[in-house]
Amino acid sequence: QTATIIGLSLRSLPQRAGPSIVAVIGITGVVVTFVAVLSIAEGFNAVMVNAGSPDTAIVMRGGSNAELNSALALESTRLISEAPGVRRGDNGPQASAELFVIVNIPKKSTGTDANVPLRGIQPAAFEVRQEVQIVEGRRFTSGTNEIIVGRAASNQFAGLELGQVNRWGENTWTVVGIFEADGTISESEIWCDAAVLQPAYRRGSTFQSVMAKLDSPETFQSFKDALTADPRLDVQVERETDYYSSQSSQVRGIITGIGTVIAALMGVGAVF
16 A cells, blocks of 8 residues: 555656645745845845934924924024034034935836936034045035935946936036945935925925034933923934934835735745
8 A cells, every 4th residue: 555655756857846836936936026125125234224423413493203294493403513522623513404305217228207306415424424425426505406426326326327417496406526435325316405405395494403522422312302492492302323223223114014015915826
């Protein structure tokens, strides 16, 4: 009986080859998809976690959960830059009032449009983010429609090479430099003069955040207390590292959740 059963099993192998291959391919597809989605989430998390410095603070309007939802008046940014704990240099407080908009730029790989941040900064931004280094070209000249582009953005999107001209908002912008920032999220951005970006998008004299370099990581609490206790201000203060970590956890959760649902549906299909 044992020999007969083994013989039947061996003789039926050719008939079972097709269904077996389908099952293997189906399961492999589920695993590959799930691993790919988790890789995207972990890659995004790694970039965000490495961004920022413990002695840098980001100040936004109270109740804002991201820069895009924040708005600060010019006078508020001045009060923030003069708060105790902000590092002073030869050119004054190392604090940069900033705003950014999202522009659509086609990808080099597919030609489809994707969102890229165009960030307006003040001169102190280069002192706040000391990891930023110009590797091609030069810095933009204040008061002009010149931009510098992060290495990652330049590699991925069309029209961001040196000398290229783009039109966003009500201005045309000329690429005059490429910068690197130790592989942090800043390399996926485009930078320009905040005073030029404001009228180009009719932002008046408002900003969205202030990036401030502190005397040391230990002065963060006193800096935060001084701002939150000032009745002229309605702001929330976070370490740059904590801000990017919270942003990372939200996006990572969304990506992982969507990936899990897709993998579950593919798994059900693989079962059938």
